[in-house]
Amino acid sequence: MSLVIVGTVAFDAIETPFGKTDKIVGGAATFAGLAASYLYDNVKLVSVIGDDFGDDNLDILRSKGIDVEGVEIVAGGKSFFWSGKYHNDMNSRDTLITELNVLADFDPKVPASYQDCEYILLGNLTPQVQMDTLARLDNKPKLVVLDTMNFWMDVALEDLKAVLKKVDVLTINDAEARQLSGEYSLVKAAKVILEMGPQYLIIKKGEHGALLFGEGQIFSAPALPLADVFDPTGAGDTFAGGFIGYLAKVKTINFTNMKNAIIYGSALASFCVEKFGTEQLQSLTATDIQARIKQFIALSKFEISE
Amino acid sequence: MSLVIVGTVAFDAIETPFGKTDKIVGGAATFAGLAASYLYDNVKLVSVIGDDFGDDNLDILRSKGIDVEGVEIVAGGKSFFWSGKYHNDMNSRDTLITELNVLADFDPKVPASYQDCEYILLGNLTPQVQMDTLARLDNKPKLVVLDTMNFWMDVALEDLKAVLKKVDVLTINDAEARQLSGEYSLVKAAKVILEMGPQYLIIKKGEHGALLFGEGQIFSAPALPLADVFDPTGAGDTFAGGFIGYLAKVKTINFTNMKNAIIYGSALASFCVEKFGTEQLQSLTATDIQARIKQFIALSKFEISE
Numbered sequence: 001m002s003l004v005i006v007g008t009v010a011f012d013a014i015e016t017p018f019g020k021t022d023k024i025v026g027g028a029a030t031f032a033g034l035a036a037s038y039l040y041d042n043v044k045l046v047s048v049i050g051d052d053f054g055d056d057n058l059d060i061l062r063s064k065g066i067d068v069e070g071v072e073i074v075a076g077g078k079s080f081f082w083s084g085k086y087h088n089d090m091n092s093r094d095t096l097i098t099e100l101n102v103l104a105d106f107d108p109k110v111p112a113s114y115q116d117c118e119y120i121l122l123g124n125l126t127p128q129v130q131m132d133t134l135a136r137l138d139n140k141p142k143l144v145v146l147d148t149m150n151f152w153m154d155v156a157l158e159d160l161k162a163v164l165k166k167v168d169v170l171t172i173n174d175a176e177a178r179q180l181s182g183e184y185s186l187v188k189a190a191k192v193i194l195e196m197g198p199q200y201l202i203i204k205k206g207e208h209g210a211l212l213f214g215e216g217q218i219f220s221a222p223a224l225p226l227a228d229v230f231d232p233t234g235a236g237d238t239f240a241g242g243f244i245g246y247l248a249k250v251k252t253i254n255f256t257n258m259k260n261a262i263i264y265g266s267a268l269a270s271f272c273v274e275k276f277g278t279e280q281l282q283s284l285t286a287t288d289i290q291a292r293i294k295q296f297i298a299l300s301k302f303e304i305s306e
Numbered sequence: 307m308s309l310v311i312v313g314t315v316a317f318d319a320i321e322t323p324f325g326k327t328d329k330i331v332g333g334a335a336t337f338a339g340l341a342a343s344y345l346y347d348n349v350k351l352v353s354v355i356g357d358d359f360g361d362d363n364l365d366i367l368r369s370k371g372i373d374v375e376g377v378e379i380v381a382g383g384k385s386f387f388w389s390g391k392y393h394n395d396m397n398s399r400d401t402l403i404t405e406l407n408v409l410a411d412f413d414p415k416v417p418a419s420y421q422d423c424e425y426i427l428l429g430n431l432t433p434q435v436q437m438d439t440l441a442r443l444d445n446k447p448k449l450v451v452l453d454t455m456n457f458w459m460d461v462a463l464e465d466l467k468a469v470l471k472k473v474d475v476l477t478i479n480d481a482e483a484r485q486l487s488g489e490y491s492l493v494k495a496a497k498v499i500l501e502m503g504p505q506y507l508i509i510k511k512g513e514h515g516a517l518l519f520g521e522g523q524i525f526s527a528p529a530l531p532l533a534d535v536f537d538p539t540g541a542g543d544t545f546a547g548g549f550i551g552y553l554a555k556v557k558t559i560n561f562t563n564m565k566n567a568i569i570y571g572s573a574l575a576s577f578c579v580e581k582f583g584t585e586q587l588q589s590l591t592a593t594d595i596q597a598r599i600k601q602f603i604a605l606s607k608f609e610i611s612e
Contacts, residue, residue: 089490184395187533208514211531220605222526225517227493259608293610299526300606302565304599 007123010080028123031234032241037064039245050077127159242268313429316386334429337540338547343370345551356383433465548574
């Protein structure tokens with residue numbers, strides 16, 4: 001049984017108030033895969049890259065035990081490239097360059113060895129690619145998690161609604177939840193969205209944490225206040241990878257385990273933003289992660305006995 | 307021993323997407339006093355009103371056991387009046403009318419019977435009035451909580467810094483914490499602000515909850531996601547009143563009790579916003595409050611055992 005992650009494997013060039021990078025390894029599937037690899041040992045990626053990506057960069061993934069058989073390499077093609085500049089508050093950014101390159105014609109390949117897929121994360125891509133990937137699995141996975149963004153609500157809403165009927169968990173941010181539902185109150189927004197298909201909705205609020213809706217319950221997860229946020233790129237993908245990686249590890253899908261999965265996803269995301277790109281995510285230890293989980297427990301625990 | 311609350315007792319006229327009110331009873335000390343009265347039975351107000359306020363409106367406070375001896379009534383004067391209109395998102399509002407009236411010359415009177423003050427909430431007023439009130443107490447209270455806002459940072463920063471040296475707990479919102487400290491990271495902002503005098507800092511984040519900094523620790527309290535926010539007026543004051551009311555009740559000032567105090571303050575604030583003005587705060591029961599506290603526990607509790 002395996003966890004399959006579909007998404008971009010790409011190059012980023014990032015500028016923040018703290019510095020700037022040349023082209024470094026990025027992409028949603030990269031961040032999510034690295035995060036998941038700390039929690040589950042059978043992670044497989046579906047993506048597309050050009051032959052500019054380089055085998056040494058794929059080794060970053062392989063070294064964490066991540067299967068890259070499903071990462072198609074287009075001969076003579078160039079990998080997806082995104083360049084952005086963060087403002088001083090690190091919460092807003094300008095996109096400087098988006099080169100789709102090989103991503104423009106991404107037709108996801110699901111190798112035969114991936115048909116043992118039990119958990120799948122459909123990273124932020126066109127809803128049609130998300131749907132195609134699901135269709136290429138012989139069996140319906142036990143858990144389908146879908147990440148998307150406002151752009152697809154603007155340009156491919158009907159496709160998005162179609163794929164939402166097939167997912168168990170949707171992850172979006174608060175503005176996107178409001179856009180998708182037409183409701184300002186997140187409680188009402190969640191009600192509308194859960195009627196679109198998913199059984200669970202995660203609303204990501206960045207520095208304000210995340211909300212989980214499902215089974216008639218709500219869970220509010222804190223974000224760890226950090227002294228230095230160095231580079232927010234990939235935090236949401238890291239969160240999603242940690243989330244599904246934890247659920248793959250514990251196997252039982254219910255609200256209680258989803259809460260813990262959100263804490264693990266948040267903890268991994270908090271590491272991600274402390275360095276540029278995937279740097280911090282490449283070198284964590286189990287001890288690092290457990291120490292951070294303890295910080296989350298201390299951060300949110302209170303005991304009222306009346 | 308008593309809890310003294312200094313602040314406005316006033317009239318508000320409020321317009322929201324859900325309706326509008328004529329002049330109704332409002333003011334920071336009104337909201338804070340009502341909230342505190344559910345948790346502590348010796349609450350005393352210091353404020354100033356005109357004789358337009360009406361004894362029946364003071365009865366709203368007296369009926370909760372709140373001592374209004376320190377509420378000066380200026381003969382022929384008019385009470386402070388604020389009118390505002392909330393936008394559709396309920397997070398932003400326009401002030402339509404601000405009539406300071408008797409508040410313009412507020413010289414806080416501390417009756418002799420208030421000299422047993424052990425806990426004091428200095429509501430959002432000019433820092434000079436906050437300082438004067440403290441100076442008129444014969445003994446330093448066990449706990450001084452101060453609420454303020456960006457306006458005083460703009461026009462009376464030195465006075466504000468002077469009074470901050472005399473307080474134990476400061477409550478401000480996240481934008482104000484950034485303004486006061488000059489730091490964007492709330493962790494760094496808290497460090498700077500705690501060096502200005504307070505031992506504890508509460509950063510209020512509205513629908514995103516609150517953060518408590520102090521004793522080298524951080525606590526992140528959730529806000530209860532609500533289907534309908536009817537009128538946010540007074541939520542921050544209600545939070546502060548519930549916070550100090552809980553601490554007055556439990557008597558021991560430490561980080562553990564402060565965490566619970568924030569949950570009580572948040573619970574009372576969640577009631578406040580469900581109706582116009584003080585309506586909901588006038589009619590709560592202990593059962594209502596305990597049920598809401600249980601919702602906060604369910605909202606934020608998770609258990610990770612590894």
